[in-house]
Amino acid sequence: MGTRPVIIEGELSLAREIGYMVPAKAVRVEAYCSTANLGAGFDVFALALNKFVDRVQVRTTNTRTITIKARGPFGRELPRDPNKNSAGPPARALLDKSGLNMGIEITLEKNVPPGLGLGSSGATAAACTQAMNNLLQLDLSSDELVQTASIGEAAVSGTAHTDNVGASLLGGFVIAYGKPLRTVSVKPPAKLSVVVVSPKTRPRKNKTSLARSLVPKKIETGNAVLNVGRASAIALGFARGDLDLIGSGMEDAIAEPHRESLVPGYRSVRMIALAAHASGVAISGAGPSIVALVDKTKHDPKKIGRVMVREFSKNNVESTFFVTGPAGAARVIRRE
Numbered sequence: 001m002g003t004r005p006v007i008i009e010g011e012l013s014l015a016r017e018i019g020y021m022v023p024a025k026a027v028r029v030e031a032y033c034s035t036a037n038l039g040a041g042f043d044v045f046a047l048a049l050n051k052f053v054d055r056v057q058v059r060t061t062n063t064r065t066i067t068i069k070a071r072g073p074f075g076r077e078l079p080r081d082p083n084k085n086s087a088g089p090p091a092r093a094l095l096d097k098s099g100l101n102m103g104i105e106i107t108l109e110k111n112v113p114p115g116l117g118l119g120s121s122g123a124t125a126a127a128c129t130q131a132m133n134n135l136l137q138l139d140l141s142s143d144e145l146v147q148t149a150s151i152g153e154a155a156v157s158g159t160a161h162t163d164n165v166g167a168s169l170l171g172g173f174v175i176a177y178g179k180p181l182r183t184v185s186v187k188p189p190a191k192l193s194v195v196v197v198s199p200k201t202r203p204r205k206n207k208t209s210l211a212r213s214l215v216p217k218k219i220e221t222g223n224a225v226l227n228v229g230r231a232s233a234i235a236l237g238f239a240r241g242d243l244d245l246i247g248s249g250m251e252d253a254i255a256e257p258h259r260e261s262l263v264p265g266y267r268s269v270r271m272i273a274l275a276a277h278a279s280g281v282a283i284s285g286a287g288p289s290i291v292a293l294v295d296k297t298k299h300d301p302k303k304i305g306r307v308m309v310r311e312f313s314k315n316n317v318e319s320t321f322f323v324t325g326p327a328g329a330a331r332v333i334r335r336e
Contacts, residue, residue: 012266026059027135028334031127032327033112034119034167035194035291039282040230042215046167046174049194050327052118055109056087056127057334058135066091072110072330074120082106086121086152087128093148094132105130116198117285121251125152130169130330145169147181157208164285171329173238188326189241193296195278195305198289199263199312201318204313211286214258223253243295246281250293256283261287272311276304 017329030053036046054072060066066082082088087106095104106128114120129149133140140148149165162176168273170185230249235245260266263283269290270281277299278292292308294301312319 024135024335025213026057026334026336027059027131027332028055029127029134029330030055030133030333031123031130031168031330032171033123034164034327035089035117035196035282035284035289036119036161036167037252037255037282037285038234038246038291039252039256039280040227040254041163041175041234041249042092042227042252042255043161043163044175044177044231045234046163046176047188047194047329048121048171048174048329049118049196049324051196051324052112052123052320053327054112054120054123054127055333056124056131057107058091058128058131059105059107059336060135061094061103061105063105064101065103066095066106067103068106068108070108070110074110075108077114078108078110082156086125086156089151089155090125090129090148091132094129094136098136098138100136104332117283117287117289118196119164119168119285121153121156122149124167125149126165126168126330128152129165130332134332134335136229142170142183143181143187146176146183157212159208159212167293169330172326175235185329186235186238188238189243191241191295191297191325192243193294193301194324194326195273195292195294195301195308195321196284196289196324197269197292197305197308197312197319197321199265199317201264201288201317206326208286211259214262215255218259219254226253243279243293247278248295250280250282250304252282259283259287262286263290265312265317268315269311271309273304273308276307278304 033052038045070078079307112120112123150160150162154160166174166176173186175184233249273292284291301323
């Protein structure tokens, strides 16, 4: 795919003469948090959530370096080293792709809480990737955007997984699969509410890496077959807008049985939520948050959230919950 050059300040008159649209010097993008896996869709499925949103501004500089500034409720916790912040590697990759000899200043407003399993680093990477794509006028495809953003995830967790960044970039329910990567975004049913319950567990360093290390390298054929069938039900359920079908697939035979020890009381909380008429329940990403999908036209999501919090308390685990819905794609909110 060809790229259009960015024209910097001294070249504006030439740009007008040859017919290029003069690009922005700075672009600001926002991207929502997400929940990944949804049970049987390990490393493939994710759903954007209309709750927390990261905002990233990228600005051209003449320093020929990438610098990161961070603010917001969780900005203080973030590394400023571009190689260790999930915004840095995508910015570098797209700057290299453009072939331009310039620098980038990244200003990150960090609102997605880290460590809850809600795609915090993915939202940052997604927002930065879309901002760079717009600033440099690269016109990347959805697949290219998601693949590039996944480089940011690798900087944080060690693995370039595409599920969370896919949802934060494309919005809705996202399937990210294959080599080369292919992505599909499906608009979720309007009746879908998502209950997110976050237990207050002991903070763990490298939580995502730990959770991934618990997943077995070899999988029994029977469990693989179970997950293929269940994942197919989830995807078809989203395509049809059938929450019961989605929920029928939200039981994992591969990752969750090995990860549930990281969420004390998970098994009983899952059972009580299903008994309270949640359509499906799963650990959100690497946890410790749990998501319950609810048909809000038939059942009260807040009531299900309260039931789940109460069940956690029976296991001596304090927790909080919120109710949200699906979110849209990452979007440009300002150009300068």
